[in-house]
Amino acid sequence: MEGCTWRRMSHPTLFPEQKVFHRSCFAMNTRFSMVLVGIETERAEALAVAAECDLRACERMMSRFDAESPVSDLNRRATETAIQPPEGLWEILSLCRDYWKRSRGAFDITLWPLNHLWREHLGRGEEPTGKAIEQARLQTGFERLHLDEIAHTVRFQSKGMSIDLGGFGKGFAIERLDGSLRAQGVEQAFLSFGESSITVLGSHPHGPAWPVGITNMFQPSDTVHTFHLRNASLSSSGTAPFNRMGGPQVFGQNIDPRNGRPLEGYRTISVVSPSGIEAEVLSTALLVTPERDRAALISGFSTISAIEIVYRTNAGKFVPCIEWEYGL
Amino acid sequence: MDSDSAFVSSSGGSDRAHRREFLKRLAVLAGSSALLAELPWWSPLRAAPVGDSPADRVRIGLVGVGTRGNLLIAQLLRTPGVEIAALCDDYEPHLQAGLMRVKRAKGFADYRQMLDMPGLDAVVIATPLYLHSRMCLDAFSAGKHVYCEKSLAYTIEECQAVADAYRGSKQVFLIGHQRLFSPLILRALELVRNGEIGQITQIRAYWHRHGNWRNPVPDPSLERRLNWRLYRAYSCGLMTELASHHIQVANWFLGAHPVACAGYGSINYWKDGRELYDNVNVVYRYADGTHVVYDSLTSNRLYGEEIQIMGPKGTIEAISGRLYAESPPPAPGIVQLINGLEHGFFNTVPIGGPSWVPDLKKDTKGSLLVNEKLTEDGTAIALAAFANAIRLREPIPGMMEQACRTGVSVLMGQASMEQQQEIAWPEGFRV
Numbered sequence: 001m002e003g004c005t006w007r008r009m010s011h012p013t014l015f016p017e018q019k020v021f022h023r024s025c026f027a028m029n030t031r032f033s034m035v036l037v038g039i040e041t042e043r044a045e046a047l048a049v050a051a052e053c054d055l056r057a058c059e060r061m062m063s064r065f066d067a068e069s070p071v072s073d074l075n076r077r078a079t080e081t082a083i084q085p086p087e088g089l090w091e092i093l094s095l096c097r098d099y100w101k102r103s104r105g106a107f108d109i110t111l112w113p114l115n116h117l118w119r120e121h122l123g124r125g126e127e128p129t130g131k132a133i134e135q136a137r138l139q140t141g142f143e144r145l146h147l148d149e150i151a152h153t154v155r156f157q158s159k160g161m162s163i164d165l166g167g168f169g170k171g172f173a174i175e176r177l178d179g180s181l182r183a184q185g186v187e188q189a190f191l192s193f194g195e196s197s198i199t200v201l202g203s204h205p206h207g208p209a210w211p212v213g214i215t216n217m218f219q220p221s222d223t224v225h226t227f228h229l230r231n232a233s234l235s236s237s238g239t240a241p242f243n244r245m246g247g248p249q250v251f252g253q254n255i256d257p258r259n260g261r262p263l264e265g266y267r268t269i270s271v272v273s274p275s276g277i278e279a280e281v282l283s284t285a286l287l288v289t290p291e292r293d294r295a296a297l298i299s300g301f302s303t304i305s306a307i308e309i310v311y312r313t314n315a316g317k318f319v320p321c322i323e324w325e326y327g328l
Numbered sequence: 329m330d331s332d333s334a335f336v337s338s339s340g341g342s343d344r345a346h347r348r349e350f351l352k353r354l355a356v357l358a359g360s361s362a363l364l365a366e367l368p369w370w371s372p373l374r375a376a377p378v379g380d381s382p383a384d385r386v387r388i389g390l391v392g393v394g395t396r397g398n399l400l401i402a403q404l405l406r407t408p409g410v411e412i413a414a415l416c417d418d419y420e421p422h423l424q425a426g427l428m429r430v431k432r433a434k435g436f437a438d439y440r441q442m443l444d445m446p447g448l449d450a451v452v453i454a455t456p457l458y459l460h461s462r463m464c465l466d467a468f469s470a471g472k473h474v475y476c477e478k479s480l481a482y483t484i485e486e487c488q489a490v491a492d493a494y495r496g497s498k499q500v501f502l503i504g505h506q507r508l509f510s511p512l513i514l515r516a517l518e519l520v521r522n523g524e525i526g527q528i529t530q531i532r533a534y535w536h537r538h539g540n541w542r543n544p545v546p547d548p549s550l551e552r553r554l555n556w557r558l559y560r561a562y563s564c565g566l567m568t569e570l571a572s573h574h575i576q577v578a579n580w581f582l583g584a585h586p587v588a589c590a591g592y593g594s595i596n597y598w599k600d601g602r603e604l605y606d607n608v609n610v611v612y613r614y615a616d617g618t619h620v621v622y623d624s625l626t627s628n629r630l631y632g633e634e635i636q637i638m639g640p641k642g643t644i645e646a647i648s649g650r651l652y653a654e655s656p657p658p659a660p661g662i663v664q665l666i667n668g669l670e671h672g673f674f675n676t677v678p679i680g681g682p683s684w685v686p687d688l689k690k691d692t693k694g695s696l697l698v699n700e701k702l703t704e705d706g707t708a709i710a711l712a713a714f715a716n717a718i719r720l721r722e723p724i725p726g727m728m729e730q731a732c733r734t735g736v737s738v739l740m741g742q743a744s745m746e747q748q749q750e751i752a753w754p755e756g757f758r759v
Contacts (some may be wrong), residue, residue: 020669024658027501033662037669195659195679207674226676261483 023048026131027055028169028225029065037188037205046185051177058173061089062165064112074154082146082153093145096168098282100142102300104293105257106285112162113139114255137260140297156308169240170197171280172236178233179274199233199276213310214270218318224309227272227323230235237287238268249307256288263287266311266318282306291324298326333478343509347605348378348408351712354496363518369508372716373709378409386715389414389448391439392455392725393426393444395543396504400454401429403708410715419553421546441462443470449718450500453477456556457563461486462499468493473718474713477504478576480735484754487735491759494728500717502710502724503731505576509713510706513577515697516646517638519605520581524651525639528582530621532636533574535566541606558602564742566593566603566624571741574635575612576734577646578620579639585733586612586620586740592596593745597627597751610741622741649697729759 008137021044024033034051036044063069077083098319099107102140117136121128128136138162146155165172170193178199182187189201190210200210211229213223217238227234239254239262254263269286273279278301286306289297298304305327351373357753364370378384386409390397394414404410416436417423427435436442443451444468450473453463461481467474480503483485507513520528543554556562557569579585591610598606607625610695614620635646641653661679668675717724736757743753 020660020666022662022666024662026656026657031659033658035662035669190665190677192659192662192679195661198679204674205669206672211674211676213661213676213678217423220660220678221677223678264333 019138020042021048023052023223025052027052027060027192028063028173029166032194033190033192034189036186039069039186047181050180054177054180055173058169058176061086062169062172064162064164064166071163071165074156077158078154078156079161082148082155084151084153086186087152090154092165092168092172093147093154093163095172095277096165097142097145097147099168099277103281103285103289103297105142106289106297107281108140108142108257110140110142110145110161111162111255111257112164113160114260115164116162118255122262133260134256135319140257140260150307158327167197167237167280170276171233171277172195174199174233175276189229194238197233197280198229198235200229201324203230203233214268214307216320217266217268217326218311218320222320224320225270225307227270227305229272232272232274233276233279234270234272235276235283236268236270237283239263239266239287254261254284254287258288266308267323269306270309271304271306274302278302278304294324294326303327341616347406347708351378352708353410363514363521366521367508367514367725368625369713369730370626372713372720372722372724374717375720376468377653378716378719384409384676384719385411386718387411387413387447387449388452389416389436389442389445390426390452390454391416391436391442392453392459392477393417393422394454397422397452397454398429400424400452400477400711404452404712405430405714406708407452410711411524413443413448414442417551424619435569438631438756440466443467443472444549449473450475450714454504457568457669458556458561460484461490462492465493466550468497468499468542471499473500473714475502475714476731478626478731478734479564479572479738480731482564482568482737482739484736484757486666487732487739488754488757491732495759498723499722500714500723502714502717503728503734504707504710505572505573505730505734506706506710507577508580508706508730509709511704512649513646513706515649517581519697520639522639524642525637525644525654526641528639530535530618530638531578531581533571533578533620533622533634533639534631535570535574535624535633536629537630537723539626541598541599541626554601558604562667563604564739566606566608566626567610567738567745570624571610571622571673572734573610575620575737575741576620576730577635578612579733579737580730582614582616582618582620584614584616585753586737587615588613588741588750589737589744590750591741591744592748593742605745608741608745610744611643612737612741638749644697646697651695651697653695668708675706685732 003303019038021036024031034053043225060069062071063156064071064075066072070089074083074085096109113136116313117128117132139158144157172190174193174197177191181201187202188205191199198212204210209228211228212234213226216224250312256263269283271279271283282301282304285297286294308324309320310323311320312321388404388410390400390412404412411537412430412433414436415423415426415430416439418437423435427433451467453460453476457479460476464474465475481490482553541557545551545554552559589610589612593605594606595606609623612620634648637644637646643656659679661677665677740751
């Protein structure tokens with residue numbers, strides 16, 4: 001097992017002033033990694049400790065798995081009564097509502113009941129009935145999540161509703177971290193959340209940008225497309241390729257809010273944006289949006305570039321193909 | 329983490345045949361692991377399987393048929409090639425109950441008469457602490473092999489006396505620190521030696537129970553005899569009866585004895601006439617600056633028992649059998665990125681894809697040291713090693729050193745609490 005405390009790496013001959021630091025930690029239900037370049041050990045360590053504290057604070061605020069988090073409190077009680085969450089969470093929910101509207105419902109943090117229904121049934125090797133899906137759909141939809149602008153309270157308008165800030169939370173945390181590092185004078189850094197949400201500061205020390213490859217999900221050693229990132233964020237969303245037994249599965253974990261069913265087939269959408277949050281929101285929203293509607297969706301957001309990789313079988317193998325691209 | 333450890337093998341078996349099969353497998357393992365070079369007490373397990381001939385039979389007399397003695401009887405009855413030839417206890421009800429279980433055994437009230445019994449190869453001592461050294465010395469004098477329950481002795485002088493008497497002996501001696509033979513603890517040691525947690529920087533151990541630690545007493549006159557663990561004339565209480573298990577592991581993993589210790593103890597809950605502390609808290613200092621922090625209490629069981637072995641790369645919880653990495657391993661793409669930065673490469677970082685989730689639960693909640701539930705705490709293997717060593721007529725190397733290190737350490741802890749001062753390792757103590 002490879003340990004991973006701070007590592008100081010230097011090559012006095014090649015790069016006399018170059019220092020590289022790395023730290024990985026578990027946060028927000030995945031692995032966070034941070035690589036800093038050209039910063040003294042002591043300062044880099046302080047930055048990493050502060051970063052980890054920031055992530056923990058985000059996690060405490062947004063985790064649905066922590067029974068004491070404000071999100072869990074909402075999920076428990078917001079059907080019975082209007083709850084006033086901490087101001088930070090209120091702002092996050094307002095932001096999510098804004099993105100829900102801008103994405104025309106494609107980005108929605110209320111899909112958990114459907115997600116849970118499908119997981120439960122697929123775990124038993126069966127599909128839920130149409131009636132069960134319709135019932136779960138009545139527990140989802142941001143239009144049923146009432147945010148009171150004056151009282152700053154939250155109320156679920158349907159019993160059984162539940163908020164899941166999973167993907168959005170990563171985008172939010174990484175953007176916050178980006179701002180915090182810049183404010184402290186960091187000019188070159190590579191931040192990764194679960195390898196699906198990446199933010200870079202500045203450029204690679206040996207080139208004009210950070211070249212980041214989107215890997216073939218059936219052949220991780222192969223790169224399908226390379227983005228050259230500079231002061232940008234990259235987020236990838238995709239249908240889950242493997243089931244618990246290790247074999248390919250038909251259904252992914254992303255629910256299409258328009259029909260309440262998980263996405264089928266094997267696809268990923270990768271989005272580059274100046275904003276970590278928008279990259280996250282768009283990669284999720286584009287995945288469930290038909291190609292013909294994507295340009296309209298994107299027009300409401302900051303300048304981005306994006307690709308869709310579709311995997312099709314050919315001679316018994318999954319072969320990746322870039323089916324759609326934008327802004328490249 | 330590689331879970332394919334040489335030590336991982338379930339004990340299985342509910343009778344002697346199963347035990348024989350288990351020991352046969354252990355013999356193969358004992359000859360195959362590189363780590364076993366530093367576990368000399370495992371060497372008897374490499375012996376050929378025990379046959380059924382009378383020459384292979386080891387005849388044992390057990391003294392002290394109390395709680396621990398009865399557990400040892402149960403194990404000995406399953407150990408191939410072992411015959412419990414005699415039982416001894418000066419408390420008649422215990423002796424009679426033991427003889428009911430082992431009908432062919434001869435009963436004694438006085439252990440010295442048992443030592444005189446013809447044909448007895450070895451004694452197993454499971455008596456109160458204050459009797460250990462006397463019985464060990466008498467057994468050595470009688471030419472018997474000795475399995476002595478922990479802790480070694482009641483005073484440091486007695487520890488020294490036992491070590492002196494044994495020095496150069498051809499007899500087999502084994503101390504009842506069964507964790508020396510515990511597959512789980514050996515797996516933990518294997519991981520430590522493989523560098524999984526880095527240098528050991530601290531060991532924290534605790535044993536918390538909720539109970540008065542009393543045995544029922546049919547007559548008040550028997551209180552001290554039957555509840556000897558509560559009275560200073562017979563025992564050092566929590567230190568010798570519980571802490572010794574954990575301090576032994578700490579000394580073993582650190583490969584040293586403590587140079588000093590300081591601690592506090594008190595009776596703050598069970599104010600029932602007992603003389604020995606119902607809670608103890610001791611910090612041991614080692615020559616290299618490592619500390620072992622130990623505490624035990626009898627008024628709260630929430631945290632139970634644990635040995636936490638900590639280093640800069642991770643923590644091993646040796647009782648619950650988990651390894652917690654200090655940081656998760658980075659993704660291969662991150663490793664590649666760091667490598668590129670370090671060497672001046674400007675290569676694509678193959679990293680972007682759907683979110684990484686595999687093994688997260690395992691990684692954040694610690695990974696299991698072994699992938700199966702182990703019921704073997706080491707006692708059965710220890711007794712098999714003892715019997716094999718007797719059969720081989722080879723003393724078990726390193727055993728007296730283990731016994732003394734721990735025996736003295738726990739007595740230092742008791743002395744520190746009683747004297748309320750730091751206690752140093754006894755100068756000139758010699759194994």
